[in-house]
């Protein structure tokens with residue numbers, strides 16, 4: 101009988117929502133409004149010829165490199181950051197190598213790493229999800245070939261300092277260090293260009309979050325030009341579709357749109373923090389477009405909360421299964437009108453479930 105590789109069978113199942121996300125989508129950290137009107141205009145005016153031809157990545161890649169202020173040979177456009185992670189796993193991990201991740205974090209690092217047959221080494225975040233730089237460095241072994249750090253991290257929204265990231269890259273020269281900056285626009289600090297000094301550093305960015313283009317699947321992997329040559333070997337030549345490529349120049353040209361959206365999200369973040377403070381609900385300060393909060397002590401509590409929010413038309417994400425996140429829920433922020441609606445629903449749910457709790461233990 102046909103049998104998948106053992107490593108594939110060991111990969112934990114990830115259940116993305118593939119249908120039926122009805123309501124205000126505050127569950128997957130997307131832009132809750134949409135993309136720049138300039139992108140929409142470009143979409144309407146796309147030449148049908150673009151759909152007939154295999155997509156040509158070059159010009160869009162050069163435009164993105166120019167925008168990031170790095171040469172084109174340091175940049176690869178990808179099918180979302182997800183593909184960037186996948187490509188790094190394919191490039192560096194042999195079976196029985198080690199990939200080091202911090203937990204809790206974004207699920208796909210583990211999934212792609214495990215699929216190669218590599219062992220995933222989990223380093224638990226510190227108190228209040230602090231970045232565990234020391235422990236991570238201690239856990240790097242002679243077999244470590246990949247280290248993935250989401251900065252800001254998802255779901256807690258916490259960050260790693262530049263010094264810590266550089267220290268890690270220096271202490272593990274035989275491992276690729278992926279700094280996943282999917283939420284960069286909400287944070288504002290980057291490791292872009294760090295590979296000039298430390299060629300094992302990679303940075304990933306996405307158009308799925310602040311730019312509001314998750315459906316187009318467009319990400320960026322940037323790193324040392326020599327190292328990128330190996331990554332390109334395993335990438336599909338047509339990994340990014342023509343529609344996404346056609347829209348990129350407009351998306352990066354309209355920074356006013358992105359900045360306006362980010363400013364609204366930051367305001368919403370402050371309003372939610374304030375409301376949670378009033379209810380006495382424990383939360384963790386976030387540098388991204390979401391906040392992780394503890395709405396109870398168990399998975400049942402968080403499931404009830406998610407269901408009550410859903411009944412009020414708000415989709416929020418239960419994170420109870422993540423390391424250190426029992427009873428926790430993550431809510432994505434958007435512009436004022438969406439935050440107004442979310443806060444109104446939150447107030448009702450807090451009252452209905454009686455979850456105003458004072459500071460709860462982590």
Ligand SMILES: Cc1ncc(COP(=O)(O)O)c(C=O)c1O
Pocket residue numbers: 128129179180181182183206250253254280282305306307308314318319
């Ligand atoms: C840290 C992190 N990286 C990557 C992604 C996925 O990005 P993309 O849509 O570009 O594949 C997410 C999405 O939630 C994320 O939280």
